[in-house]
Amino acid sequence: MLEGQVRKIGERVSISLTLSETDQGTVVWSDKIQRPFEEILALVDGTVARIAATVSGRMEDAAMVARRKPPENMTAFGCLLRGLDHHRLGGVTDDNAR
Numbered sequence: 001m002l003e004g005q006v007r008k009i010g011e012r013v014s015i016s017l018t019l020s021e022t023d024q025g026t027v028v029w030s031d032k033i034q035r036p037f038e039e040i041l042a043l044v045d046g047t048v049a050r051i052a053a054t055v056s057g058r059m060e061d062a063a064m065v066a067r068r069k070p071p072e073n074m075t076a077f078g079c080l081l082r083g084l085d086h087h088r089l090g091g092v093t094d095d096n097a098r
Contacts, residue, residue: 001019001020001022002017002018002019002020002051003017003018003020004016004017004018008037011036011037012034012035012036012037013034013035013036013037013039013040013043014032014033014034015031015032015033015034015043015047016030016031016032016033017029017030017031017032017033017047017051018030019051019054019055021058028054028055028058029050029051029054031047031050033047053088057088
């Protein structure tokens with residue numbers, strides 16, 4: 001669950017956000033951000049990207065925990081882990097493909 005506040009203070013915008021896991025109520029991520037009001041759209045875009053990356057990473061971590069069974073093929077498992085790292089770096093790009 002994402003909750004937060006947005007306030008305009010003079011010519012600045014202040015955003016406080018908390019991302020919580022609903023099952024246990026633990027805080028996954030929180031941040032307080034202040035920027036000039038003119039940067040509001042860039043602020044929203046950047047914040048959405050960070051939240052998406054955090055949620056995606058948490059989902060991948062949960063999937064890994066759920067798969068506690070030892071891998072049958074360590075080479076394939078190593079490829080999976082490298083692929084996940086490259087995905088976290090920004091997806092499939094020429095730089096990440098090397």
